[in-house]
Structures are given as C-alpha cells and as structure tokens.
Amino acid sequence: MNSANTLRHKTIVGTIWTFLEQIFRVGIQTITTIILAWFLLPEDFGLMAMIAVFFAIGNSLMDSGFSQALIRKKEIDEIDYSTAFYSNLVLGLLAYLLLFASAPLIANFYDDSRLLVLVRVVGLVVIINSFQLVQVADLTRKLNFKIQLKVTMPSVIFSAVVAISMAAMGFGVWSLVAQMLISAFAATALYWIVNKWRPSKDFSVESLNEMFGFGSKLFVSGLIDTVFQNIYVIVIGKLFLPTLVGYYFFAQRIQQLVVAQLTEAVQRVTYPALSTMQDDTKALKDFYQKIIQVVTYIVFPCMIALVVLAEPLFSFMLKEDWLPAVPYLQLLCIAGLLYPLHAINLNILKVKGRSDLFLYLEVVKKLMVVLILLVSVQFGIFGILVGQIVGSVLAYIPNSYYSVEMIDYSIPEQLKDFIPTLVISITMGGVMYFIGLLLPLGDFAYLLVIGLLGTLFYVLTNHLLKMPAQLLMLQLIKEQYLKKS
Known part of the structure; x- marks a missing residue:
C-alpha cells in the first residue's frame, strides 16, 4: 500500500473510530436525555439551553485555537505542547472569571434569577476542560482515536447514571448540571491516565506567538460561529417561554446526534491527516x-x-x-x-x-x-x-x-x-x-x-x-x- 493509500486508509479508519466515539458519547447523552425527559420538564432543558452559548464562549476562549495550531504544526516539540498547556490553563481560569462576573447580567437578560447560580456552577467545566485540551490534541495528532473512544465510554456512562439518579430523586435542572461536570472531570482524569504526555517546566513566548498567530483567527471565527450557532436559542429564550426553548434544545440534540457528530469526526481526523x-x-x-x-x-x-x-x-x-x-x-x-x-x-x-x-x-x-x-x-x-x-x-x-x-x-x-x-x-x-x-x-x-x-x-x-x-x-x-x- 503506497503512502497516499495508507493515509487515506488511516483517515477513513480514523473517521470511523472518531464517529464511533462521537456517536457513542452523544448517543448515550441522547438516550440519557430521553430518560431524563420522563423526570424533567421542558423548562429544565430550556434553562440549560439558555446558558449553553455562554458556556460555549468560555470554552472557545479557553482553547483560543491552540489545539488546531498544535495539530497543524509540521514540526513540533515539547516546548510547543507545554506552552499550549499553560496558556490553556490561564485562559480557562480567565474564561471562568468572566462567566462568574457576567452571571448577573445573563440572569437579567433572560429575566430569570435561577440562571445566576447555574452559570457560575456550569462554568467550572471550562476550567476542567483546560486540563485535557493538549492531551486530546496529542492523541488527535497521532490519529489515535481508539484511545479517545476508551476514555469517552466510562465517563459518559458514569455521568449518565448519576444524572438519571438525581432526576429520579427530584433534583430537576441540577441533574443536567451534574451530568456536564462529572463527564468533563471523568474524561479529563482518564486522558491523563491513558496518555503518557506530561508538561515540562518550559514555556516559549516565540512558540506562543506562532501558535496564537494562527489560532487567534480561528478563535475569533469560532467565537462568532459559537454565538451564531446559539443565536436561535438566545432569541427564543428572550422572546418566548423557557418551555419553548426546551423543545428547540431537545430537538436540536436529537438532530446533532448524526449530523454534527459525524461532521466533527471527519474534521478531527482529516485535519491532522491532510495537514501532512x-x-x-x-x-x-x-x-x-x-x-x-x-x-x-x-x-x-x-x-x-x-x-x-x-x-x-x-x-x-x-x-x-x-x-x-x-x-x-x-x-x-x-x-x-x-x-x-x-x-x-x-x-x-x-x-x-x-x-x-x-x-x-x-x-x-x-x-x-x-x-x-x-x-x-x-x-x-x-x-x-x-x-x-x-x-x-x-x-x-x-x-x-x-x-x-x-x-x-x-x-x-x-x-x-x-x-x-x-x-x-x-x-x-x-x-x-x-x-x-x-x-x-x-x-x-x-x-x-x-x-x-x-x-x-x-x-x-x-x-x-x-x-x-x-x-x-x-x-x-x-x-x-x-x-x-
């Protein structure tokens, strides 16, 4: 098999593994959502949907395009990885502080005081995710998507069991919050167990400038895309009842089970493969x-x-x-x-x-x-x-x-x-x-x-x-x- 066919084979097989990982993760989340729908009200899902855009913005700021820059870089060394890692930690903390401070404004925008605490608690996921970003980029760069599936399976299942149990006991919207926090924490812990990469004490301003020079534009475009992907929820949440937001959010989650997850799988695999x-x-x-x-x-x-x-x-x-x-x-x-x-x-x-x-x-x-x-x-x-x-x-x-x-x-x-x-x-x-x-x-x-x-x-x-x-x-x-x- 020549190099082109080998890359094509690795890319398609990688896409399959990544799609399995995505379809499993979102599939379990969707099944969990369906089960939760028997215990929760559409309004509960609507509340989570209304803050999703702000959580997504926090994640985008935390990443700032560093993961894409790491994957695309032709020649990479330990300093690049460590620089990206420490940068993500600082940006993750900054993103959370911004979410914490803006929580009252978000609650006032939707005229719902319940969102104040929800934003501040859900925002912790951004800090947790900042610890796994380089680990995921490293595995993606190596086209090792099989390990990512092994990480996803237990974290998603465990968080689903906890969320369903909490919903059955009457915790309402907080069962959805617990699902997000536990899934993020479990996945991060498992990435550090299965992947042997560890940050060094090195940090390079030159590497930071190079990666941010490329990634910053992706960050801004990603930020714009994040806001506009959620703009429909923002508008519906502002003009209509949380129940209608819940209908939209629930339907969107079912739709994304296939279209968004397969597309993300293709992007994650083809990007590092074709960058070569x-x-x-x-x-x-x-x-x-x-x-x-x-x-x-x-x-x-x-x-x-x-x-x-x-x-x-x-x-x-x-x-x-x-x-x-x-x-x-x-x-x-x-x-x-x-x-x-x-x-x-x-x-x-x-x-x-x-x-x-x-x-x-x-x-x-x-x-x-x-x-x-x-x-x-x-x-x-x-x-x-x-x-x-x-x-x-x-x-x-x-x-x-x-x-x-x-x-x-x-x-x-x-x-x-x-x-x-x-x-x-x-x-x-x-x-x-x-x-x-x-x-x-x-x-x-x-x-x-x-x-x-x-x-x-x-x-x-x-x-x-x-x-x-x-x-x-x-x-x-x-x-x-x-x-x-």
Missing part, C-alpha cells in the same frame, strides 16, 4: 471528493429518515408533553442536510493555513444570518426554523467558493458528487412515508418496519446505480477485514 500533505493540491482534492461522497452517503439518508420517523419516535419514547417538539426536529433535520458540506469546505482553508479567509467567511455568513433572522423572527418560532433552512442553503455558496481556488474543486464538481445521493435519500423518504400510510402500524412497529424498509431501499438503490460512496465504503471494509485476517 497540505502542499499537494491534487491529492487534497482527491481526498476531499471521497470525504464528501462518504459523509453525504451517511448523513443525507439519516436526516431524511429522521424527518419521516420523528413523530412515531417521540410518541414511542417520550411523554405527550414533548410531542410539540416534533416539527422542530423535522425542520432542523432539513436545515442540517448541508452542514457537513459547510464544515468540509471550511476545513480546506485550515489545512491550507488560511485562517484569515476562514475568519472573513464567518463574518460574511453571520451578517447573512442576522438579516435572515430579522425577517424570520416576525413569523414566530417556525419562521425562525424555516429561516435556518434558507440560511444553510445560502451559506453553501461562500463556504465552497474558496475550494475552487485552494484545490480546484469547483461547485459544479461538488454538486455532482452529492446531488445523486440527496435525490436517492429524498426518494427513500418518500417511499418510507407512503408505505407508512398504507400499513396500520403502532409506533414501535412503524419505527422498526419502515426504518428497515427505508434502509434496504437506500442500500439496494445505491448498489444498482453503483454509487461511488457505497463502493468506497465496501472497499474500505474489505481492506480492514483483510488486514485483520
């Missing part, structure tokens, strides 16, 4: 074409199937209190279809070291989001959700624009690589919907039978049409099997 070949434009284009084909092959049918199965899924798993969240989930799934394409195109800019363009694009897109939100909010929550769909479609144009310049991967080529998969996925959804109308099935039977029929239709259609993504995945599975045997 950042000067080979032809190879980068070939890799990215395959990545887009594989990711859309998985994400598109999952999102469309979730649109069809949303109502029986909620009816089967949740109390009637949560049924109003069904259309939220359906619209969010449609809005999330293009999310992987946005992220993959932006990854090209990071691999090429163009964090300045990355930041520029974020500013342009967020201005577009503001304009769409100003119009859509006039039509209530569902207007806001439809606005997200419109914004996702429009954002694809600037996100994919620089792929033409960087790796000569034009928009028509990209469309050719994913439109057939989208058409097959939509057709699958239509088939599932009409078969569901013909068969009188209960909720569980509907999920099982219609879900299975949709899967068979999708796989067989891809097989008959000899779709490249399915052939590539079969090839990789075969290579992995031969390697083990």
Whole structure:
C-alpha cells in the first residue's frame, strides 16, 4: 500500500473510530436525555439551553485555537505542547472569571434569577476542560482515536447514571448540571491516565506567538460561529417561554446526534491527516471528493429518515408533553442536510493555513444570518426554523467558493458528487412515508418496519446505480477485514 493509500486508509479508519466515539458519547447523552425527559420538564432543558452559548464562549476562549495550531504544526516539540498547556490553563481560569462576573447580567437578560447560580456552577467545566485540551490534541495528532473512544465510554456512562439518579430523586435542572461536570472531570482524569504526555517546566513566548498567530483567527471565527450557532436559542429564550426553548434544545440534540457528530469526526481526523500533505493540491482534492461522497452517503439518508420517523419516535419514547417538539426536529433535520458540506469546505482553508479567509467567511455568513433572522423572527418560532433552512442553503455558496481556488474543486464538481445521493435519500423518504400510510402500524412497529424498509431501499438503490460512496465504503471494509485476517 503506497503512502497516499495508507493515509487515506488511516483517515477513513480514523473517521470511523472518531464517529464511533462521537456517536457513542452523544448517543448515550441522547438516550440519557430521553430518560431524563420522563423526570424533567421542558423548562429544565430550556434553562440549560439558555446558558449553553455562554458556556460555549468560555470554552472557545479557553482553547483560543491552540489545539488546531498544535495539530497543524509540521514540526513540533515539547516546548510547543507545554506552552499550549499553560496558556490553556490561564485562559480557562480567565474564561471562568468572566462567566462568574457576567452571571448577573445573563440572569437579567433572560429575566430569570435561577440562571445566576447555574452559570457560575456550569462554568467550572471550562476550567476542567483546560486540563485535557493538549492531551486530546496529542492523541488527535497521532490519529489515535481508539484511545479517545476508551476514555469517552466510562465517563459518559458514569455521568449518565448519576444524572438519571438525581432526576429520579427530584433534583430537576441540577441533574443536567451534574451530568456536564462529572463527564468533563471523568474524561479529563482518564486522558491523563491513558496518555503518557506530561508538561515540562518550559514555556516559549516565540512558540506562543506562532501558535496564537494562527489560532487567534480561528478563535475569533469560532467565537462568532459559537454565538451564531446559539443565536436561535438566545432569541427564543428572550422572546418566548423557557418551555419553548426546551423543545428547540431537545430537538436540536436529537438532530446533532448524526449530523454534527459525524461532521466533527471527519474534521478531527482529516485535519491532522491532510495537514501532512497540505502542499499537494491534487491529492487534497482527491481526498476531499471521497470525504464528501462518504459523509453525504451517511448523513443525507439519516436526516431524511429522521424527518419521516420523528413523530412515531417521540410518541414511542417520550411523554405527550414533548410531542410539540416534533416539527422542530423535522425542520432542523432539513436545515442540517448541508452542514457537513459547510464544515468540509471550511476545513480546506485550515489545512491550507488560511485562517484569515476562514475568519472573513464567518463574518460574511453571520451578517447573512442576522438579516435572515430579522425577517424570520416576525413569523414566530417556525419562521425562525424555516429561516435556518434558507440560511444553510445560502451559506453553501461562500463556504465552497474558496475550494475552487485552494484545490480546484469547483461547485459544479461538488454538486455532482452529492446531488445523486440527496435525490436517492429524498426518494427513500418518500417511499418510507407512503408505505407508512398504507400499513396500520403502532409506533414501535412503524419505527422498526419502515426504518428497515427505508434502509434496504437506500442500500439496494445505491448498489444498482453503483454509487461511488457505497463502493468506497465496501472497499474500505474489505481492506480492514483483510488486514485483520
């Protein structure tokens, strides 16, 4: 196996391990959320959603792009690692102090005094996470995602058990807070046990300037992205009741189980792998074409199937209190279809070291989001959700624009690589919907039978049409099997 094929194999296998880690972690969290929904009120989830943006901002400040800079750096030494570690600790403490001081303002903004203590307690997660950032970057740089799965499993399970137990005993929103704190602490402790890297006493201002010079632009763009990813929750929380925020937050968490986690898995693996070949434009284009084909092959049918199965899924798993969240989930799934394409195109800019363009694009897109939100909010929550769909479609144009310049991967080529998969996925959804109308099935039977029929239709259609993504995945599975045997 030549070096290009070896890297491709490591990248795809790494993506699989990372996706397993992501899907396991978020899968357990989602299952836990569903169980918690039997004990908690939508309002409890709404309170957590309302402070999520501030917690995410604290994490972004703590990171400040150092993890991405460490992963991308061609030549790295102990001083770089230690410099990033101490920088993250200081930034993590600073971020928490800012959260602590701003807690009264946040509570006043939402006109809910309960948020004062919640912000100050949940903010401790930022300090805890600052101890694990370099450990994760080190393992990611080595493409060692198997160990990360081993760390995730016990920490997520343990925190889930504690959260469910607390909810059953009547602790309300504090069971969600405990879940976050325990998960972060357990994962950090396990990273320090399984990974042997330890910081030295060295600190380099030169290394700090170099990494921050690259990472700072990613930090600012990431900060903007964090605020705007949560801007819908901020607006809903400000204008509507916490219960409606809870519906939105719950639906968003279900949607992200597939789309956000798979995309993050692809980004985490492809970024360090492709950074090693950042000067080979032809190879980068070939890799990215395959990545887009594989990711859309998985994400598109999952999102469309979730649109069809949303109502029986909620009816089967949740109390009637949560049924109003069904259309939220359906619209969010449609809005999330293009999310992987946005992220993959932006990854090209990071691999090429163009964090300045990355930041520029974020500013342009967020201005577009503001304009769409100003119009859509006039039509209530569902207007806001439809606005997200419109914004996702429009954002694809600037996100994919620089792929033409960087790796000569034009928009028509990209469309050719994913439109057939989208058409097959939509057709699958239509088939599932009409078969569901013909068969009188209960909720569980509907999920099982219609879900299975949709899967068979999708796989067989891809097989008959000899779709490249399915052939590539079969090839990789075969290579992995031969390697083990």
